[in-house]
Amino acid sequence: MSLINKLWKIPFVVQSKIPFKLLPDRLYLSCTFRGLMNKKLNWNSPETFNEKLQLLKLKYSGPIYSEWVDKHLAKSKAASLLSKECIIPTIATFSDLEEFEKSLTNLPRRFVLKTTHNSGGVWIISEKNPYSSKIKKEIQKNLKENYYNQWREAPYKDVRPALIVEKYMGNDLKDYKLFCFHGKPEIILVCSERSSNLKEDFFDCSWNHLDMERVKHPNADSIPEKPKQLSEMISMAQKLSEPFEFVRVDLFEIDGSVYFGEMTFIPACGFEGFKPDKWDKKLGEWI
Numbered sequence: 130m131s132l133i134n135k136l137w138k139i140p141f142v143v144q145s146k147i148p149f150k151l152l153p154d155r156l157y158l159s160c161t162f163r164g165l166m167n168k169k170l171n172w173n174s175p176e177t178f179n180e181k182l183q184l185l186k187l188k189y190s191g192p193i194y195s196e197w198v199d200k201h202l203a204k205s206k207a208a209s210l211l212s213k214e215c216i217i218p219t220i221a222t223f224s225d226l227e228e229f230e231k232s233l234t235n236l237p238r239r240f241v242l243k244t245t246h247n248s249g250g251v252w253i254i255s256e257k258n259p260y261s262s263k264i265k266k267e268i269q270k271n272l273k274e275n276y277y278n279q280w281r282e283a284p285y286k287d288v289r290p291a292l293i294v295e296k297y298m299g300n301d302l303k304d305y306k307l308f309c310f311h312g313k314p315e316i317i318l319v320c321s322e323r324s325s326n327l328k329e330d331f332f333d334c335s336w337n338h339l340d341m342e343r344v345k346h347p348n349a350d351s352i353p354e355k356p357k358q359l360s361e362m363i364s365m366a367q368k369l370s371e372p373f374e375f376v377r378v379d380l381f382e383i384d385g386s387v388y389f390g391e392m393t394f395i396p397a398c399g400f401e402g403f404k405p406d407k408w409d410k411k412l413g414e415w416i
Contacts, residue, residue, distance in 0.1 A: 154281045158183050161280075165400040178412035182399030185375060185416075186282050189394050193372070194284035197392040200245040201293050207389040210368050215389050217381075218296040226268055229292050233260060241295045244271045246288040248393070253297065268292070280398040298383050301325075303353065304390065305362055307378045309370030310415035314363050314378075316341075319353045334363055342404045343397070356382045365389070375416050 152160070155172060162170040162183060175181045196202045201222055208216045220240060223229040229242075236254075244250030250271040254260050272292075276285035304320040316339070317332045328349035331341040336355040342348060356362065365387060366378040379390035403409050 150278060154187055158186070158281055162400070166402065176413050177409040178416070179399045179402065179409055181413050181416045182375075182395050186280070186395055186399065188283075189373075190283035190286070192287075194394060195287050197376075198246070198284045198394065199288050200243055200391055201291065203392055204389065207369060207392075211365055211389065215365065215387060217298055217388050220294040220296060222294070223292040226265070226272065226292065229294075236294060237297075239297045241297055242268075243293050243295065244268065244274075245291045245293050246285065247271055247274045247276060247290075250274075253300070255297070276398070280395075280400075282395050282398065284394055298381070298388070302381050302383060303356075305356065305380045305382065306393070306396075307362065307366040307370075307380065308375075308396075308412065309366050309373070309378055310375050310412075312367055312371040312373070314366045314370070315415055316412070317362075318377075319349075321349050321353060334359075340405070341408050344402050344404055357385060358382050358387045361387050 150157075159170045159172075162168075162179075166179060170183060171180055172184070175184060196206060201219070204216050204219065220236065221232065222245075223232065239253070239255040242252045242254055250268070252258075252264055252267070254264075272290045274290075276282040301321075301323060304323060306318040306320065307314040308316040308318065314334055317334065317336075319330045319332065320327060321330075322328045327346050329343055329346040330348050330353055331339040333339060336359060338352050362380050362382070365380065369378050369389075369392065370376045373394070375394070377393040377396050379393060381388045381390055403412075
């Protein structure tokens, strides 16, 4: 790594410190982009997908975006556009961890617990994996996350951290993530082996496997099969993504039915490249 890139990484490493957090949004993102992507962020003439996501972070501000990134509110919005049958049942919601712990004995023996305001805050609670001090610490850490403070993602600025308990729908479900540009799905990312060693495969909407990877996640050992309800997934994603320049619509196929997962406006916070690098520019052309 060159000396200049090492120097640019310094602000990112200490971004939890107050002085760095006080930087204006564009300067903050310029420093972080340079540190993580090893290149300058072009604000005036952005070309790549990750560059344009930095602009959308600041542009996507207001209740419509905040409601979609709140995992609890998003389910109601998706149900109004699709149907209630497409929504994974909610068992309970809690404003904080203490409230959840007081109700723990009243919950099913197996359920899915999620934080409503961030990415990755998901725990399957069961007899084999009971609620524990380790899980509690992980939840406490997640509840403290603020994607606006950390990554300047405006949709999260006014989202209040909370917990949601959902019905358990199965183990190691495949996650279908449809990248939608101006209401049109263009690329589908399939995530498998999510509970162990995450594998990812990209397809076009005709289910042709693409020579495309995210930097940190290899392809699966065998190419994932085409989902039976692919056309339904595409139709649902079109309806949900219509108002937005870009959004990723995350769906599941479970026992032949399609279920809404979540809406993601800024995948990987706009700081994860692709292999080969041409895809970063190709996706950028669609925005």
